[in-house]
Amino acid sequence: MDVRDSAGRWDALGSRDSSSRNAAMELIHQEVMKRIENIGPIPDPQSSSPSVMDDSLSSDLNSLLAHVLMLSKRCPYEDVREKCICLLQRVQVCIILIIELIVKIILNICSTIPYALHILCVF
Secondary structure: OOOOOHHHHHHHOOOOOHHHHHHHHHHHHHHHHHHHHHOOOOOOOOOOOOOOOOHHHHHHHHHHHHHHHHHHHHOOOHHHHHHHHHHHHHHHHHHHHHHHHHHHHHHHHHHHOOOHHHHHHHO
16 A cells, blocks of 8 residues: 555554554654644744744644544554654654744843843733
8 A cells, every 4th residue: 555645644554564554654753743844944043033834834733633643542553552652742842842942032032122021021
């Protein structure tokens, strides 16, 4: 079975053949990580202009992650459930790193602009 197309990728997770499931999970893993990277380039902490996130990319990622979460709970194959859990944990770490970077950028901006923190709190 060709697991390269979107439908085939998900269908292969139901295969009795563990190598088909592994290949499908690898493609899903790559797709999730690619979508996280495509949300926007990780901004330079020294830069004062944050990147703008594309809502369609975020929505696609959310749909993909919702599907992975469902599989982590309901898939009849333990190997798929475990890999889905690992993928979700990796995404969680990536999101934490992105949030930490955003906080650093905000703190950098606040330290260079007088009353910037006050302005941010007002809005």
